[in-house]
Amino acid sequence: MGFISGNKKLLSKIATSDGHGENSAYFDGWKAYENDPFHLTQNPNGVIQMGLAENQLCFDLIQEWVVNNPKASICTAEGAQDFNDIAIFQDYHGLREFRKAVSRFMEKVRGDKVTFDPDHIVMSGGATGAHETLAFCLADPGDAFLVPTPYYPGFDRDLRWRTGVQLFPVVCESFNNFKITKEALESAYEKAQESNIRVKGLLINNPSNPLGTILDRETLKDILRFINDKNIHLVCDEIYAATVFSQPDFISISEVMQEVNGCNENLVHVVYSLSKDLGFPGFRVGIIYSYNDVVVSCARKMSSFGLVSTQTQFLIASMLSDEIFVENFIAKSSVRLSQRHGFFTKGLAQVGISSLKSNSGLFFWMDLRRLLKESTFEAELDLWHIIINEVKLNVSPGVSFHCSEPGWFRVCFANMDDETMRVALRRIKHFVLQRKGLIEVATKKQCRRRRKREISLSFRRLDDFMNSPHSPMSSPMVQART
Secondary structure (H helix, E strand, O other): OHHHHHOHHHOOHHHHOOOOOOOOHHHHHHHHHHHOEOEOOOEOOOEEEOOOOOOOOOHHHHHHHHHHOHHHOOOOOOOHHHHHHHHOOOOOOOOHHHHHHHHHHHHHHOOOOOOOOHHHEEEEEHHHHHHHHHHHHHOOOOOEEEEEOOOOOHHHHHHHOOOOOEEEEEOOOHHHOOOOOHHHHHHHHHHHHHOOOOEEEEEEEOOOOOOOOOOOHHHHHHHHHHHHHHOOEEEEEOOOHHHOOOOOOOOOHHHHHHHOOOOOHHHEEEEEEOOOOOOOHHHOEEEEEEOOHHHHHHHHHHHHHOOOOHHHHHHHHHHHOOHHHHHHHHHHHHHHHHHHHHHHHHHHHOOOOOEOOOOOOOEEEEEOHHHOOOOOHHHHHHHHHHHHHHHOEEOEEHHHHOOOOOOEEEEEOOOOOHHHHHHHHHHHHHHHHHHHHHHHHHHHHHHHHHHHHHHHHHHHHHHHHHOOOOOHHHOHHHHHHO
């Protein structure tokens, strides 16, 4: 810290900027967990991590497959025979078997309604690297991508920090469940134009993080018509595609493209990864699938700065080529996500806390607007500080997702075991009941004070009236009788 503050001139503007976004409540919650992590026996009063969208519900299926397929790793006795071929330098296009397996998995997740060409697969170090690579390919510093709100806080880092690209909000609101509308898109585009900001693209997240909702077919068509009309790019982040656990089914932008007349495929780019659908964030497997040959070529060159290790490619290629395993995994993951989501949301409903109706993702969008002292983002952060410091739960406040309305929180539910889940739910329910009780007491006190003021004012008005010259009590006849 001393070196940076005293020798800023020795470093670059990027190195000394806060563009990484760590000054957000989203990352502050992570730090609170890291400083005091919950453990069932060693630290039962610690902070429970509910701010990390990680899928740990099917690790047993992955572990079972790995044990039964030792040849899939070059670091086992059974797989060591392939060590030399895999460990030596590989072209940054990636292993052919890896690209074929990933493209086939993407087709499977999308219900086999679309096909993907392995030659259009560009690998990257996670979705983070994929987004940054696309930003470098599609925009110049100062250009902007429109992004519907609320949106994933990491986008501020992924697309902006090193590229100099801006994110311009498309404001979506709760009255229509934060739906992306043509009117909202047009309004955001016009505002950007008025501010002399060049819009180069639209970034959407489907399924949505943090909402846990999916975009319907008509909305996707409207989005494609919009980007074609404006001649701007569409980056569609589909990293939660296999986390849909109930109807309606997920619809990929790749499927809808075929239904929009005159759609310019060169403007469409899909970001995918295995971090969420398979629960492999540590493997750093990110994918760019672009329908634009020039973008594919450029992204491939840039991918040399963030490649996936060949050892990982080899293992993933083998695993995803096992179609029986893939089908079983997708089916069981859907069931387990549905059960966990239902357990949390129904438990909260018992104490009067609702959440946005959702059917995908590793989280839900919790509505705590009734627990705010006032409808402001300051009040939201005050409530969040209580939740993280006293209730010891790291849930993420809506303001860190650029939500247009205070009082919403993202709650991650798939990154913990069953017992931790029960502890977390007990803490939330206890806090909500306690908070609602305090609010009711405060409301009753306010009502009593209001009634006292009203009674006092009534008597004061009566006294004033009785003592006025227009009062009946002031007439000579009344005075004569008395």
